[in-house]
Amino acid sequence: MNDARALNRRDHLVGAALCIGYLLLLTATASDLAMSRDESFYVHAAKNAANWMSQILADPSTALERESIDRAWRYNWEHPAWMKLSFAWSWLAQKHLGLFPTESLAFRFPGMLTGALLIWLIYAWGASVMRREGAIFAALAFASMPRVFYHSHLACFDIPIAFFVTLTAYAYWRSLADLRWVPWLGLSFGLALATKHNSWILPGIFLIHFVWIRRDQVRSGRSERASIAWLPSMLLLGPLVLIGTWPWLWHDTARRLLAYASFHLRHVHYTYEYLGINYFEPPLPISVPFVMTLFTVSLTVLALCLVGLYDRRAALRPPSLTKPDAQSNRRTEVLWLGCLLAPLLVIALPSSPIFGGTKHWMTAYPFLALFAGLGFLAVAERAEISSWMGRRWPTWAFAALCLMPAAFETAHSHPFGLSHYTPLAGGVPGAADLGMNRQFWGFTTGSLGDWIAEKLPNGGSVWTCDTTHGSWAMMQRDGLIPSNIRAEASMSAADLVLVHHEAHFAEVDYQAWVAFGSVQPVYVLRYDGVPIISVYKNRARPAR
Amino acid sequence: MADARRNLGLAAWVWLAIAALAIFELVAHPIIRAARPSDESWQAAAAFVRAQYQPSDRIVGAPAWVGPIVRSELGDLLSLRMAAPPDTAGIDRVWELSIRGAASRDEPPTLEQEFDGVHVRMWSLPGDELIYDFVEEISGAKVELVRADRSKACPWVAARQAPGGLERGPMTPGERFVCDPRRPWLWVGATIVADLELRPRRCIWQHPAGPDPVRVTFTDVPLGDRLLIRGGIDYQAERRRVHAPVTLRVFINDRMAAELVHEDGDGWSGLEIDTSELPRDPAIVRFETTADDPTSRLFCWSASSVRSHLPGGDRDE
Numbered sequence: 001m002n003d004a005r006a007l008n009r010r011d012h013l014v015g016a017a018l019c020i021g022y023l024l025l026l027t028a029t030a031s032d033l034a035m036s037r038d039e040s041f042y043v044h045a046a047k048n049a050a051n052w053m054s055q056i057l058a059d060p061s062t063a064l065e066r067e068s069i070d071r072a073w074r075y076n077w078e079h080p081a082w083m084k085l086s087f088a089w090s091w092l093a094q095k096h097l098g099l100f101p102t103e104s105l106a107f108r109f110p111g112m113l114t115g116a117l118l119i120w121l122i123y124a125w126g127a128s129v130m131r132r133e134g135a136i137f138a139a140l141a142f143a144s145m146p147r148v149f150y151h152s153h154l155a156c157f158d159i160p161i162a163f164f165v166t167l168t169a170y171a172y173w174r175s176l177a178d179l180r181w182v183p184w185l186g187l188s189f190g191l192a193l194a195t196k197h198n199s200w201i202l203p204g205i206f207l208i209h210f211v212w213i214r215r216d217q218v219r220s221g222r223s224e225r226a227s228i229a230w231l232p233s234m235l236l237l238g239p240l241v242l243i244g245t246w247p248w249l250w251h252d253t254a255r256r257l258l259a260y261a262s263f264h265l266r267h268v269h270y271t272y273e274y275l276g277i278n279y280f281e282p283p284l285p286i287s288v289p290f291v292m293t294l295f296t297v298s299l300t301v302l303a304l305c306l307v308g309l310y311d312r313r314a315a316l317r318p319p320s321l322t323k324p325d326a327q328s329n330r331r332t333e334v335l336w337l338g339c340l341l342a343p344l345l346v347i348a349l350p351s352s353p354i355f356g357g358t359k360h361w362m363t364a365y366p367f368l369a370l371f372a373g374l375g376f377l378a379v380a381e382r383a384e385i386s387s388w389m390g391r392r393w394p395t396w397a398f399a400a401l402c403l404m405p406a407a408f409e410t411a412h413s414h415p416f417g418l419s420h421y422t423p424l425a426g427g428v429p430g431a432a433d434l435g436m437n438r439q440f441w442g443f444t445t446g447s448l449g450d451w452i453a454e455k456l457p458n459g460g461s462v463w464t465c466d467t468t469h470g471s472w473a474m475m476q477r478d479g480l481i482p483s484n485i486r487a488e489a490s491m492s493a494a495d496l497v498l499v500h501h502e503a504h505f506a507e508v509d510y511q512a513w514v515a516f517g518s519v520q521p522v523y524v525l526r527y528d529g530v531p532i533i534s535v536y537k538n539r540a541r542p543a544r
Numbered sequence: 545m546a547d548a549r550r551n552l553g554l555a556a557w558v559w560l561a562i563a564a565l566a567i568f569e570l571v572a573h574p575i576i577r578a579a580r581p582s583d584e585s586w587q588a589a590a591a592f593v594r595a596q597y598q599p600s601d602r603i604v605g606a607p608a609w610v611g612p613i614v615r616s617e618l619g620d621l622l623s624l625r626m627a628a629p630p631d632t633a634g635i636d637r638v639w640e641l642s643i644r645g646a647a648s649r650d651e652p653p654t655l656e657q658e659f660d661g662v663h664v665r666m667w668s669l670p671g672d673e674l675i676y677d678f679v680e681e682i683s684g685a686k687v688e689l690v691r692a693d694r695s696k697a698c699p700w701v702a703a704r705q706a707p708g709g710l711e712r713g714p715m716t717p718g719e720r721f722v723c724d725p726r727r728p729w730l731w732v733g734a735t736i737v738a739d740l741e742l743r744p745r746r747c748i749w750q751h752p753a754g755p756d757p758v759r760v761t762f763t764d765v766p767l768g769d770r771l772l773i774r775g776g777i778d779y780q781a782e783r784r785r786v787h788a789p790v791t792l793r794v795f796i797n798d799r800m801a802a803e804l805v806h807e808d809g810d811g812w813s814g815l816e817i818d819t820s821e822l823p824r825d826p827a828i829v830r831f832e833t834t835a836d837d838p839t840s841r842l843f844c845w846s847a848s849s850v851r852s853h854l855p856g857g858d859r860d861e
Binding site: 380409422423426433492497503509512517518519 | 554565566581609624716778
């Protein structure tokens with residue numbers, strides 16, 4: 001592994017091609033996914049932000065008054081503004097220029113863009129330190145993780161924060177060798193802070209890594225020392241960017257910052273089914289992020305990640321176990337390992353609020369993919385695949401073979417990304433047997449669009465369960481649901497009742513039984529034979 | 545040289561292992577998908593059960609997650625009691641439609657049939673004959689809110705149902721006794737709660753109002769050999785295990801016959817009252833719920849008057 005190789009034009013072309021290809025794939029498949037629960041909240045917040053931005057152009061002095069800012073930014077105050085501003089800009093562009101075929105795509109595009117840029121970044125960082133084949137493998141391994149693919153579609157913060165965390169780690173790594181990167185590090189950390197609170201752990205990871213390389217340098221007796229200029233840059237520029245991009249913090253700053261931190265440190269506990277137990281308060285088993293990763297990421301990619309870690313074990317040794325002079329580089333592997341493990345360990349802590357969904361530790365996966373790239377190269381090089389026939393295609397064929405399971409699984413997971421499990425879990429039915437979470441956010445309603453439209457040709461009403469009314473309205477604006485089929489707030493007043501199958505939604509199923517005096521769904525949406533949504537018909541309502 | 549050869553050998557083995565892993569994944573997924581039963585298999589299995597169905601049959605799916613599929617095929621045959629049994633009374637046979645080798649019972653079935661991936665089993669389990677289901681008879685009961693030495697009758701009314709939704713508690717039936725419109729939870733009627741294991745239980749919602757009882761009286765109750773009493777609190781309220789116990793007192797002909805004290809964590813539980821020695825005349829049976837603190841006491845109970853017409857029968861609830 002190189003300490004760093006300068007990227008050339010070809011590298012940028014490859015990175016750009018990966019980025020554009022992924023972006024096109026995401027945009028082409030987005031309409032299959034109904035807007036998820038959280039997206040509907042961020043869409044609402046983004047519209048508020050867009051209105052405020054329009055007000056800034058029309059009447060800046062009024063827009064900057066506390067009352068205007070609070071009115072625009074109070075909703076969803078618990079999340080920073082950067083991505084909501086991006087969604088808002090994209091929506092304004094849609095309103096004025098009609099860039100996108102659907103309104104939901106306008107909101108989702110900035111998130112997709114960060115997902116595509118992350119692929120580029122993984123390739124670029126990988127190509128800086130390893131052969132291109134490994135870097136391409138890493139980028140594609142990340143792109144073809146089923147849950148990454150799902151989340152990359154969304155107007156949410158999980159893929160954006162994975163991008164900004166990786167970007168910040170990259171900028172930190174560059175700044176260790178080139179002080180011109182120091183301000184870029186501060187800026188990227190600021191954008192990470194302004195995207196999601198996963199970024200809070202970055203200074204800690206970098207400090208541990210920095211101490212590691214400084215110990216290396218001391219032990220080697222070299223006079224040169226890595227500069228710690230990166231730290232003040234992060235600590236000064238980071239908060240400035242966070243506050244500067246988040247108007248909610250422009251008044252009553254300290255109190256609101258504290259409230260923001262407190263909200264996430266004392267986050268409500270989501271109910272989450274794991275190995276047959278429905279957890280609703282901590283501690284969630286420590287194994288959750290590891291087992292969920294095992295069950296949702298291709299086993300081949302995981303195995304190559306382990307091979308990569310094993311192959312680079314010498315570079316991961318603590319300074320005290322390393323011969324002086326043996327390490328003169330930036331210990332890239334140590335940094336990657338820190339970025340890989342920290343998000344998993346934070347969620348695994350018994351005191352952490354219950355989250356459960358893989359999205360909460362997805363910032364680890366770019367580094368998992370990079371180690372998989374190293375593992376792929378290690379296997380290919382050591383086994384001397386290319387030399388077998390004196391050509392390069394066997395290496396590429398091996399890469400394709402290793403990526404194919406993930407690619408096929410991702411293709412099959414769509415549009416049920418959160419319900420998908422790998423063969424190690426026994427697939428979707430195996431995971432159901434094991435009692436694993438089947439879905440959340442109510443986005444699977446999108447898969448019922450045609451069925452609902454067919455059943456209610458003259459309009460009607462649907463009780464939408466975990467699908468918010470905002471998501472429903474977006475489905476209507478996107479043309480997935482006819483406009484004369486409205487979301488109904490009361491089960492007994494609806495023509496159709498949806499029940500999303502998650503363990504703790506059992507009570508909703510029973511509510512429908514009592515409401516209609518029947519336990520018979522008229523339709524069960526299934527994925528690989530596993531119930532995803534039951535639909536009940538209100539037989540007391542006149543036929544439409 | 546020897547080291548290099550050995551390393552190459554190890555690397556080749558790792559290469560082979562990784563390639564084998566990839567091939568395993570590639571093959572495993574289609575195999576898993578192909579193993580799921582077709583709609584036709586489910587329909588054929590359901591038709592087989594439907595042809596032999598009797599009203600005292602219960603129909604279940606195994607593993608439990610296939611329940612919605614089984615109910616979509618055969619749900620019209622299932623009463624709310626059979627789908628959400630509070631106890632085993634009145635169930636003479638259990639049909640099970642299972643896939644993936646799952647089974648809801650261990651003992652050998654009376655009947656067994658395979659339908660291309662859907663396995664049908666039937667167990668004959670003649671046990672208690674249900675002669676009076678209090679839950680189904682709730683509309684004929686008298687409900688009162690007792691305060692000191694006075695009582696206020698709660699009228700049976702057609703009332704708006706709850707909207708439904710997560711953590712909204714059991715669904716209010718369209719007709720129920722309403723004791724205090726200012727306290728919307730103070731009603732009595734038949735519903736289904738999710739018990740501590742999230743299983744459905746058909747029961748009578750009788751949220752205690754406090755230390756003074758909420759009273760439900762049934763007249764002309766035919767008594768058999770036993771009264772099966774069960775009770776529980778809705779999952780969302782019971783799982784936190786922080787609230788006060790609920791007491792359910794059962795009176796037969798004005799004499800207290802049993803007291804069930806339900807504490808959070810007990811789950812769906814209960815007791816039996818031996819009525820075999822009581823006169824065979826129709827009885828007056830009264831149920832009173834109290835709690836020192838009624839906060840979040842989403843209590844629901846069931847009672848079945850049963851006659852044991854056959855001994856034995858290994859029954860699971």
